[in-house]
Amino acid sequence: MIGKLIRTDFMKIRRKGIWFLTVLGPFGVVALQMVNYGLRKDWFIQQDIYSWFYYIRNVIAFTPFALILGIVILTSFMASIENETNAWKQVIALPVTKWGVYLSKYTTLAILLVVSTCLLTLFSLGFGMFLGLDGGIPYLDLIKYCFYTFFASLPVLGLQLWVALVSKNQGIPITLGIFGVILSYMAYFLPDWLIWKWPSLDNQWDEPIINVCLGLAVGLAIYLVGMIDFMRRDVK
Amino acid sequence: MEYIVETNKLTKRFGKEYAVEAVDLRIPKGEIYGFLGPNGAGKTTTIRMLLGLMEPTLGNIKVFGKDLKRERIGILKKVGSLVENPSYYPHLTAYENLETIRKIYGVPKKRIADVLEIVRLSEVTNKKVKGFSLGMKQRLGIASSLLNKPELLILDEPTNGLDPSGIIEIRNLIKRLSKEEGMTILISSHLLSEIDQIADHVGVISKGKMIFQDTIDVMRRQSQKKISLKVNDYERANRILISNGMKADFSIDSITLPEHHDEDIANIVRVLVENNISVYRIEEEKRSLESTFLQMTAEERGL
Amino acid sequence: MISLLQSEWYKVRKSNIIYILFAAPLVGLLIGIVGGSSVFPVEVNQWAGALLMMNLTYALLFLPLVTGVLAATVCRYEHQAGGWKQLLALPVTRGKVFMSKYLLLIMLVLVVQVLYLGSIFVVGIVHGFTDSFPMEIVWKSILGGWVATFPLVALQLWMSILFKSFAASFSVNVIFTLPTILAINSEKFGPYYPWAQPVFMMNVGGDTSEFFFIPWEQLITVVGGSFLLFFIGGFLYFQRKSV
Ligand SMILES: Nc1ncnc2c1ncn2[C@@H]1O[C@H](COP(=O)(O)OP(=O)(O)OP(=O)(O)O)[C@@H](O)[C@H]1O
Ligand SMILES: [Mg+2]
Numbered sequence: 001m002i003g004k005l006i007r008t009d010f011m012k013i014r015r016k017g018i019w020f021l022t023v024l025g026p027f028g029v030v031a032l033q034m035v036n037y038g039l040r041k042d043w044f045i046q047q048d049i050y051s052w053f054y055y056i057r058n059v060i061a062f063t064p065f066a067l068i069l070g071i072v073i074l075t076s077f078m079a080s081i082e083n084e085t086n087a088w089k090q091v092i093a094l095p096v097t098k099w100g101v102y103l104s105k106y107t108t109l110a111i112l113l114v115v116s117t118c119l120l121t122l123f124s125l126g127f128g129m130f131l132g133l134d135g136g137i138p139y140l141d142l143i144k145y146c147f148y149t150f151f152a153s154l155p156v157l158g159l160q161l162w163v164a165l166v167s168k169n170q171g172i173p174i175t176l177g178i179f180g181v182i183l184s185y186m187a188y189f190l191p192d193w194l195i196w197k198w199p200s201l202d203n204q205w206d207e208p209i210i211n212v213c214l215g216l217a218v219g220l221a222i223y224l225v226g227m228i229d230f231m232r233r234d235v236k
Numbered sequence: 237m238e239y240i241v242e243t244n245k246l247t248k249r250f251g252k253e254y255a256v257e258a259v260d261l262r263i264p265k266g267e268i269y270g271f272l273g274p275n276g277a278g279k280t281t282t283i284r285m286l287l288g289l290m291e292p293t294l295g296n297i298k299v300f301g302k303d304l305k306r307e308r309i310g311i312l313k314k315v316g317s318l319v320e321n322p323s324y325y326p327h328l329t330a331y332e333n334l335e336t337i338r339k340i341y342g343v344p345k346k347r348i349a350d351v352l353e354i355v356r357l358s359e360v361t362n363k364k365v366k367g368f369s370l371g372m373k374q375r376l377g378i379a380s381s382l383l384n385k386p387e388l389l390i391l392d393e394p395t396n397g398l399d400p401s402g403i404i405e406i407r408n409l410i411k412r413l414s415k416e417e418g419m420t421i422l423i424s425s426h427l428l429s430e431i432d433q434i435a436d437h438v439g440v441i442s443k444g445k446m447i448f449q450d451t452i453d454v455m456r457r458q459s460q461k462k463i464s465l466k467v468n469d470y471e472r473a474n475r476i477l478i479s480n481g482m483k484a485d486f487s488i489d490s491i492t493l494p495e496h497h498d499e500d501i502a503n504i505v506r507v508l509v510e511n512n513i514s515v516y517r518i519e520e521e522k523r524s525l526e527s528t529f530l531q532m533t534a535e536e537r538g539l
Numbered sequence: 540m541i542s543l544l545q546s547e548w549y550k551v552r553k554s555n556i557i558y559i560l561f562a563a564p565l566v567g568l569l570i571g572i573v574g575g576s577s578v579f580p581v582e583v584n585q586w587a588g589a590l591l592m593m594n595l596t597y598a599l600l601f602l603p604l605v606t607g608v609l610a611a612t613v614c615r616y617e618h619q620a621g622g623w624k625q626l627l628a629l630p631v632t633r634g635k636v637f638m639s640k641y642l643l644l645i646m647l648v649l650v651v652q653v654l655y656l657g658s659i660f661v662v663g664i665v666h667g668f669t670d671s672f673p674m675e676i677v678w679k680s681i682l683g684g685w686v687a688t689f690p691l692v693a694l695q696l697w698m699s700i701l702f703k704s705f706a707a708s709f710s711v712n713v714i715f716t717l718p719t720i721l722a723i724n725s726e727k728f729g730p731y732y733p734w735a736q737p738v739f740m741m742n743v744g745g746d747t748s749e750f751f752f753i754p755w756e757q758l759i760t761v762v763g764g765s766f767l768l769f770f771i772g773g774f775l776y777f778q779r780k781s782v
Contacts, residue, residue, distance in 0.1 A: 001340075008336040015327050021710055028717065035721050063721075069713050076706035081325065084618075086706060090323035090380070093287040095342050116676035169555050171612045175562050178604045182566055185600060189573050216470035235449040 001096060005104035006111075012081050013108070018074065022112050025070045026120035029062050030127050034209055037131055053133040056142055061122045064184045064199035067113070067170045072177030074112055079164035079173070080103055088235045095192045098231045106223060113157070115149060121200050145201070145208075152198040152211040154219025156180055159195070162226030166233065238265045240300060240388055240420040247294035248281050255281040257444040258295070263388075263422055263437070268414050270435030270452070271424040274533050278444040280320055280422040283333065283392050286422075287317055298433060301386065312343070316386030318394055322377025326366040330357055330376055333365055334383060352381040354409065370397035377408065380432040382413075389421045395430060407434055428529040442533040458528060463493040463501055466517040468507065476511045477504065492521075541640040543631055550616050559608055563601070563651040567658030570596045572648045572665055585668040587676065590659065590743045597655065598684055598737040599719055601647075605689050607712035609647050610695035613640050616699045623782035636775045637696075641770070644692045647686075652681045657760065676743045681741030683751040688756075690733050691767035697773030700780065730757055733765040 013019075035059060037044065076106075080208040082088045091101060121143055129137065164173040183196035190197040192204055198215050201208035241263035248256040256278040262446055263269045273279050286297060288308045297304040299311045326332050334348045352358050355375040355483065362366070374397050381389060381518065391410075395403045411434055413419045425431050431438070438455055440448040451479065466489075467473045467494040474486045485492040501518070508515055546584050571593045617623045627633060642732060656677065663672070694715075698708035717735050722732040730753075739753045 002340070004339050008339045011326055011332060011336050011339075012328070014332070015708070019712075024714070028714075032718075034719055037726065066717070069717075073706050073710050073713065076709070077704065078608070080704040080706055085323055085325060086321070087323035087325065088285070089287075089289050089319050090337075091542050091552060092289055093315075093317045093319065094337065095309045096340060097309060124615050125621050161247065165726070167610070170614065171559055171608050171615070172555060174611075174705055179562065179566065179569075181604070182570065182596060182600050185596060186570060186573060232291075234291060235284070 001100050002107070003105055005096060005100055006107055008067060009078075009104050013043050013077070016077060016081075018077055018112065020116065021070070021073060021128050022116050023119060023230065025066055025116050026123050026173070028156075029066045030123040031057055033060055033124075034127060035126075040130075047136070051130075052128060052138050053135070055128050056124070056135050056138070056145060060145050060149065062234075063120065063146070064153070064187065065181050067116075067149060067150055067153050067194070067199060068177070068180050068184050069114060070113065070154055071109075071160050072174060074181065075157070075160040075164040076170050076173055079111060079167070080170060083165075083168065083170070087236075091234045094151070099227055102165070102227045102230050105165070106158070106227075109157060109161065110154075115188065117146050117150045148201055148208050151219075152201060152208075152215035154215045155195040155198065155222050157175040158219050158222035158226055162222070165226070165230055167218075239263060239298075240257050241422065242301075243282075243295060244297075245295040246282065246285060246292055248278075248285060248290060249293045251440040254444045254472075256292075257284070257448045259441065259444075261286075261439060261446070262449065263420060263425050265420055266414070266432075267416050268410060268421045268423065268435040270431035270438040271422055271441065272426065272431070273424075273441035274426055277426075277441045279441060280392055280425075282441070282470040283317075283319055283390055284426060285389060285477075287315070287319065288312070289319070304461075307379055313384065314379035315390065316384060316388070317392075318377045318381045319346075319390075320390045321396065322373050322378060322380075324365045324368075324373055324530075327364060329362050329364050330368075330379075331361045333376065333379055337380050337383055343384055345445055347383055347385075351382045354382060355379045360439065365490050369454070371399060371402055374398055375402070383522040385417070387419060389419050391421065391423045391434070393424055393426075395425075403430075405471075410434055440529065440532055447532055455528065462521045464519050464521055465491040465493070465505075465508075465515060466519075467491065468514040468516070472497060472511075473496075473508055473513050476507060476513065482507070540635055540639060543635055543687040544642060545758065546614065547639050547643045547773065551613055551647075554612055556609070556612055556647070559605065559612065559723065560647065560654060562605065564654040564658035564661075566597060566601050567593060567655045568661060571662030571698060578607060579666050584673055585666070585670040586663060586673050587666070587743055589662060589666065590673075590677065590680070591678050593659065593662070593682075594680060595738065595741060596743040598741040599723070602651075602684060602688060602737050602741075603716045603719070603734055604650060604709075605651065606644070606692050607695045607698070607709055608705070609644055609651075610692060610699040613644055613647075613696070613707050614699040623780075627782055633778055634774065637774055641696055644696060648692060649685055650690050652685045656681050667710075673743075679751060680741040680743050681749075681752075684737050686751070687740040687762055688691055690738075690762060690769050691775055693766055693769035697769060697776055700773065700777055731761055733761060746769065 033055070041050070044054070082091060085104070093097060123141060124146070125139075160173055160177060163176055164170065167173050180196050183190060183194065184199060187197045187200035188200060195218060198211040201211050204208055239262050241261055243259060243261040246256060246259045246261065247254065259282060269468075271279055271282070272400060281290070285292050286299070286304070288304055300314065302311055304311060307415055325336070328336070330352065334351065337346065349358070352361055355378050357372065357375055357379060360372065365373065368376065374394070378391070378394055379523065381391065389430060395406055398406060410421055410423065414421055423431055424433070435452050437450070438448070438452050439446055470486060470488060470491065473491060477484050493501065505515060505518065551585065571589060617626055624638065695708065695712060698711045702708045719732065719734045719738065722729045722735040723738050730739070737751070740751050742752055
């Protein structure tokens, strides 16, 4: 059943520009580095930081809020497909479970974000190779950091999807999303327990894997809470 | 009788207000059931509960003899529905809209073309629904409710926004589905005239309460004929009839007799004439079904 | 016109706009309190130091993004079930409808700015600032930030009329707002980028000899020019929009 639901969800997002945004997001992150390296290449060389190591750091510095903004936009789009057209009553009157519907929305979003993350890895790799940075290409680190960021942001995905699906007025989840973006922008100052800090992969122990584990565990918890709340609501 | 839908004390409360109160719906197999009531009576709320869109505050629902709460998915596989205004994704074509639903039912793709043909939308199969007229959207909604060849079809005001020929078309379609496919059909409306030609059973709901539920024939009979008499002296006529043990309603200028056999009427007239009352007129008042329905719901509202 | 404005306000009041407006002081408190204030040497006025930090995040991200949410909220009723039809079937011209929505938005942004000002005071109290309050530069930055959003509001109103979904107009907003992070670091490009203007005009460390921290020419050409472009674009689009 979940397979069928996901396929219909992918049908419904046609022509909404969602795929375009999925590609634009990672492209934008790398484009910022293009500008960055285009303008300051000499400075990087002079400082002796024209290497893959610093390049990956630069990419990863922007990824959290690109990702959070992406999550805010995609979840709101996903919710608006049914919210705007009052189609929930049609969907829920089909022989499907409500948790199935919720899981399908979540999975569809997760797939889109994984595609984004893969593209980010590819684009970063491509531009890095074009720059001819010092040192060997750290394929594994690149993949690791891109996906770490994704896993660490799963709690935000769960929260935004929940709020977006139950809000009639999409201004609410989007305003919440703006808070999230600002929090992730200030990640450095935040205490470790705030979910918006996690995508920065920063913590007092300097162990990114902690954020990944927290992301997966808390992400699952928030997902469950959102799903249970969605299930017990009447469909208008 | 075998009931396809059976509810028990079905109740839904919003805050303090009861939208549906202790409704015992009984929809017999293979029949067309007209669900009638004025605006805000609770028709849509009842239908939402039948589809599991809303949790009843109290009471239970059985569809196909199975408990809705426990076997919702199994039941919904055999149910088609259209609730209030139709739902659609404007950025998708008619075909794609149906495809999103077809995938879930897992019926053959051919069925999409079939249902579009049934509601006469074949020509706009590949047009985005954004550009559809109100009636076309309504037809699309009906098409999607037929996709899975349901055994129970639930239509909430399906002729909303349709032109007269469209209304007749849908009416004929409903009759055909009932006769040829043996579908059980629940169709709600606030106009009796809309369903009195097709429904076998009617339920009338007003202010959340079911105030009438039976076959349309019983309703017809209730609404029929009253005999009214015009005489020269109502007061005396009144006394005479009472002393002869005959039932009638009196007012200053008429005597109305509830439905009687012809023989009874003859008796009453004879008694009056024998007592020297001049009988000027004997009229048969035929109330329409519509006015009966209006009166039923008006009484309930305390008008 | 006045009655139209009142009716717009009435509609908006009933949506959750209050929460959105109060996001501004919340964000102010958040960045002011969490962000720390001890990053500046003692000879800098404590208020100015805190403001420098707060205003950057506020003007860089919050202000441009929130204008988009406000614009979408102001058009929300009309996008639901034939609202445009209903509104434009009233004896009003489209031009006036557009104007009144724009004016309402500008006023809402002013409210946002004033609420943010309030949060600056609270931040100061929380941190126990003892220096004198630099009223002049604070007002300059509040008003300057407001003026700098005029073109942004115009574009967002256009996008909100164009797109039904919040997410769509918000994406456009994000696409233009994010490059600001780079633009403000670029001497060549920054001054010409409309979305960077709130940052410059709220930058209390900027050129204090100028009335608004930026040269008049920049204000008139960049802010004024982009305002005209977006306002006229949106206005013309709305005139032709079929509802
Ligand atoms: N989600 C809700 N929240 C609060 N009250 C509701 C809700 N839905 C319906 N009601 C109330 O329940 C009552 C019945 O509404 P319902 O939609 O079932 O009427 P209806 O018979 O379908 O009327 P109509 O012919 O106008 O479609 C109304 O008084 C309505 O105000
Ligand atoms: Mg109804």
